[in-house]
Amino acid sequence: MAPKETHGFDADTMTRVATLARLDLTEAERQQFSAQLTTVLDYVAQLQTVDTTAVAATSHPLALPTAWREDSATPSLDHQAALANAPDADRAAGLFRVPRVIG
Amino acid sequence: MSARPSVTGHITQVLAAIDASQPALSAFQHVAHDRALKRAAALDAAPVSSGALAGLAIALKDNIVARDLPTSAGSKILDGYVSPFDATVVERLEQAGAVIVGTTKCDEFAMGSSTDNCAYGPVHNPWDLSRTPGGSSGGAAAAVAAGLVPLALGSDTGGSIRQPAGLTGVVGVKPTYGRVSRYGLIAFASSLDQIGPLARTTREAAQVLEVISGHDPRDSTSATQPVPSFTAALSREVRGLKIGVPRHLLTGDIDGEVRAAFDAALDVARSLGAEVQDVALPHTPHAIAVYYLIATAEASANLARFDGVRYGARTSAADSLAAMYARSRSEGFGAEVKRRILLGTYVLSAGYYDAYYRKAQQVRTLIAQDYFRALESVDLIALPTSPVPAFRLGERVDDPLKMYLADVFTVGANLAGVPAVSVPCGFTRDSLPIGLQFIARPWDEVTMLRMADAYEAATPWHERRPAGGTWRIGGLE
Numbered sequence: 001m002a003p004k005e006t007h008g009f010d011a012d013t014m015t016r017v018a019t020l021a022r023l024d025l026t027e028a029e030r031q032q033f034s035a036q037l038t039t040v041l042d043y044v045a046q047l048q049t050v051d052t053t054a055v056a057a058t059s060h061p062l063a064l065p066t067a068w069r070e071d072s073a074t075p076s077l078d079h080q081a082a083l084a085n086a087p088d089a090d091r092a093a094g095l096f097r098v099p100r101v102i103g
Numbered sequence: 104m105s106a107r108p109s110v111t112g113h114i115t116q117v118l119a120a121i122d123a124s125q126p127a128l129s130a131f132q133h134v135a136h137d138r139a140l141k142r143a144a145a146l147d148a149a150p151v152s153s154g155a156l157a158g159l160a161i162a163l164k165d166n167i168v169a170r171d172l173p174t175s176a177g178s179k180i181l182d183g184y185v186s187p188f189d190a191t192v193v194e195r196l197e198q199a200g201a202v203i204v205g206t207t208k209c210d211e212f213a214m215g216s217s218t219d220n221c222a223y224g225p226v227h228n229p230w231d232l233s234r235t236p237g238g239s240s241g242g243a244a245a246a247v248a249a250g251l252v253p254l255a256l257g258s259d260t261g262g263s264i265r266q267p268a269g270l271t272g273v274v275g276v277k278p279t280y281g282r283v284s285r286y287g288l289i290a291f292a293s294s295l296d297q298i299g300p301l302a303r304t305t306r307e308a309a310q311v312l313e314v315i316s317g318h319d320p321r322d323s324t325s326a327t328q329p330v331p332s333f334t335a336a337l338s339r340e341v342r343g344l345k346i347g348v349p350r351h352l353l354t355g356d357i358d359g360e361v362r363a364a365f366d367a368a369l370d371v372a373r374s375l376g377a378e379v380q381d382v383a384l385p386h387t388p389h390a391i392a393v394y395y396l397i398a399t400a401e402a403s404a405n406l407a408r409f410d411g412v413r414y415g416a417r418t419s420a421a422d423s424l425a426a427m428y429a430r431s432r433s434e435g436f437g438a439e440v441k442r443r444i445l446l447g448t449y450v451l452s453a454g455y456y457d458a459y460y461r462k463a464q465q466v467r468t469l470i471a472q473d474y475f476r477a478l479e480s481v482d483l484i485a486l487p488t489s490p491v492p493a494f495r496l497g498e499r500v501d502d503p504l505k506m507y508l509a510d511v512f513t514v515g516a517n518l519a520g521v522p523a524v525s526v527p528c529g530f531t532r533d534s535l536p537i538g539l540q541f542i543a544r545p546w547d548e549v550t551m552l553r554m555a556d557a558y559e560a561a562t563p564w565h566e567r568r569p570a571g572g573t574w575r576i577g578g579l580e
Contacts, residue, residue, distance in 0.1 A: 013449065021403060021448040022410070023441060024429040033442055036503050040446060043504055044392040047462050050469065057464035058471060060294055060324070061280045061520025062545055067323035081187040085414035096412050101424050 008038030107147075110158040114143040114202055117160045121204065121251050128227050130236075130245040132165040133173050134205040142202050154200030155314055161196060161254040164240050165206040166213055166289040167298065169193045172203070176289045177211040177221040177239075180415045180435025190287020191322065192256060192298055192315045199314045207242030207255060211437045212406065213263055213291045215239050216509040219500045220439045227496070228271060229569040230535055234493040237267030240301065244271040247301050248536075248569060254311055255301045260291050261394050262488075262513025264299045265525035269488030269538020272527045272567065274308045274555065275301045279545045280520035281326035283312075284319030292401035293324070295394075295517040304565055305526060305556040309333035312548065328546050336549040337556040342376030344554060346541075347481035349384045352512070358491045364529030364537040365487045371561050372485070377554070382477040382484060386469040387515050391507055393470060394514040396450050396463035402440075403447030409435065442503060471519035478521070478544045483554055486512045488525040488538030512540060522548045526555045527564035536564075 009017075014030050025033070083089045088097040121134050139160075146158055163169060166176040168186035170193075175181045193203065210220035218226040218241035228236040229249040236245040240257030244267035247255050257264040259277035268275025276299040283298045290296060300311035316330040348369065353362065369379050411417035411431030418430035436444070450459035477484060490511055499506040516523040521542055528539035539558070543551035559565050 009445075009449070014445075017445050017449045017452065020452060021444050022407075022425075022428045022432055023436075023444065024426075024433040025441070029438070029441065032438075033445060036442060037446055037449075039504055040395065040507075044396055044459065044463075047389060047392050047396075047466055048458075050386070050389060050462075050466050052462060052465035052469070055465040055468050057461055058467040058518075059464060061471065061518070062326075064281055064324060064326055067320075069320065077187055082413075084187060085184055087411060087415070087417035098412055099422060099424050099427050 008041055009034050107152050108158070110143040110146040110202065111140065113158060114139050114160060114204065117204055117252065121246070124249060124251055127232060128229060128245050128249060129224055130207055130226050130242040130249065130251065131162070132175060132177070132206045132208045132223060132242065135172055135203060138172060139202050139204045142197070146200060146202070152200065154198065155310055156196065156254070157200030159201050159254060160204045160252045161201045161256065161311070162205055162207045162243060162246050162252045163193070163203060164243050164255070164257045165209050166258055167192060167256055168287045168289070169203055172206065174206060174289070175223070176213070177209045177223065178435065178437065178440065179222045180409050180432070182416055184414055188287065191284035191319045193287065195315050201254070204252060207240070207246050209242060210239035211440050212289065212402070213239040213258055213260055214402070214439050214443055216262070216266060216506055217494070217496065217499065218242065219497060220437060222437050225496050228493050229571070230271065231493065231533070233495055234535070235270065235496050237270035237489070237493065239263040241267045243301050244268050244273055244275065247271070247273045247303060249571065250568065253302060253307060256298055256311070256315070257301055258288055258296055258298050259517065260295045260398060261517050262510045264301060265488050265513050265523060265538065265540060266510065268301055268525040270493040270536060272536030272564065273301055273303055274305050274527070274565070275299065275525045276308050276312055276548070277516060277523045278312060278316065278548060279522045281324055282316050282328070282522070282546070282548070284322040284325045286319055286321040290405040292398040293405065294401060295398060305524070305552055305559050306334060306337055308524075309337060309552050309556075331549055333548060333552055336553050338553060339557045339560055341372070341554050341557045344377040344483065344550070345481040346372055346377050346379050346554075347382030347477050347484045348379060349382055349387065349477075349484065349486065351383065352387055352486065356490055356508070357487065360531045361487050361490060361492065361537050365539060368528040368539045368558065369485065371558060372554070375557055375561055380481065382481055384470070384473045384477060384515065386466060386473050389466050390470055390514045390518060391511055393463045393466045393518060394510070395446070395507055396459050397467060399443040399447030400451050400460050401447070403444045403451065406440070406444055439503065467518050470515060474515065474519040474521055474542070482543070482550050484542040486540045486542065488512060488540045492531050492535040492537060516542050521545055522551055524551050524555045526559055528562070529564055530567065
């Protein structure tokens with residue numbers, strides 16, 4: 001299946017994708033990345049010439065059996081240790097702190 | 104009873120050499136003086152010295168975590184991060200008596216082939232300080248090549264252990280996917296990443312691989328496959344081994360001196376009794392395209408966790424949660440990481456998934472099938488590690504696609520999940536190292552390492568050392 005008609009990594013694409021990726025780009029970055037990623041998309045377009053009819057997709061290199069374990073609690077990271085790297089936390093309450101979500 | 108050599112004395116020397124090398128090489132991100140000396144003292148106080156790696160210094164790539172050791176993955180977004188737990192490979196190394204002396208610099212989140220993308224500055228190649236040591240495990244390779252440490256761990260997603268090993272004249276091993284636990288490795292592309300050793304010789308690399316291999320219940324992709332003794336397999340007997348050469352790939356932009364060194368290496372293999380024949384990997388010309396779609400897609404998902412909440416840097420300039428995520432990520436990530444997140448997000452997005460991501464996964468199947476088919480008729484596949492010797496730092500930063508093409512001979516093994524090793528196979532007229540790659544069937548590191556060790560024993564390349572500088576001190580060689 002051919003990709004939707006695009007003009008490489010154009011300005012609209014950049015806006016849409018940056019929003020999805022939670023990236024806040026400067027105008028200089030938008031222009032530079034747009035040009036560079038258009039080049040990359042041109043390069044990867046070669047894959048459209050490969051016949052993949054009835055070829056399975058590989059999501060994992062080697063066929064490993066699904067790993068199962070008992071659904072039982074085992075020792076895990078200590079609460080304070082888990083909070084130690086947080087840029088902001090209420091350590092007494094054991095919570096990560098973020099900007100207010102609900103007004 | 105003879106006195107054991109003092110681990111503390113040795114480690115003190117190693118740390119001093121690393122400190123002295125930093126202004127010139129900048130191979131280390133963090134030198135773990137206190138942790139290493141504490142560990143050395145404990146080893147000295149133990150009643151018996153035990154373990155395959157007793158008292159040996161080892162450096163971790165700065166994307167493998169160890170308790171109480173700062174880890175940044177080469178990124179500003181993890182500035183100040185200190186791990187609350189040990190990676191499984193760290194546990195196993197320490198159980199075997201190794202002493203972790205610090206972390207080595209890498210491209211940000213292992214995304215790069217030169218260390219130019221390290222947010223804390225690049226690493227310099229000990230053979231020529233104006234050139235790259237390769238990447239992304241460039242600090243690890245430079246540290247081993249300069250004789251600062253005998254051993255280092257790297258990670259290899261598209262060649263990030265083998266390419267820097269090749270460009271600095273050391274041995275680097277990418278194990279079979281699933282051979283080594285990824286628990287505690289900061290994820291880049293989960294279906295491609297593997298941890299592996301860098302060392303001066305194949306034997307030392309095999310020793311480390313033996314220690315770190317094996318199933319780990321904390322990584323559900325780590326295999327239950329039995330781990331043979333890799334060192335016991337180094338018999339130097341390679342008569343009758345069949346080596347396949349995909350000659351159709353050796354065209355285009357391959358450097359003349361690299362090509363000549365590769366051909367000479369095949370002659371050495373023949374003289375040792377191996378049989379060299381042609382094989383075909385018809386879909387490998389598409390490997391870079393496939394790799395950059397799959398790796399970026401997986402990276403865009405893996406790097407979603409860096410949002411300024413649980414760890415890492417948070418912006419000071421945001422008043423809403425959504426703005427905080429976006430600002431923190433934009434301030435914390437460097438250009439290459441942003442590019443790859445954008446590309447990965449794009450190829451996974453509605454309307455493009457089938458055309459790019461799924462298509463790449465299908466072509467990945469074809470590439471892997473080529474490898475498996477070729478490895479039915481031969482025991483090993485040989486390729487140069489890189490098409491060119493070490494290029495100058497900064498030379499390719501403005502041309503991401505050209506940088507990506509540095510991985511043309513290495514990404515195939517990651518896509519197929521098969522093991523591969525790079526060993527030194529010569530030098531250019533300018534004294535830059537050249538690497539030779541042997542690629543094996545899944546789980547057959549034994550044959551690959553036996554060939555590499557036999558080749559090494561028949562050639563002088565691994566004995567050459569860079570001229571060095573002020574860091575070279577007595578007693579380390």
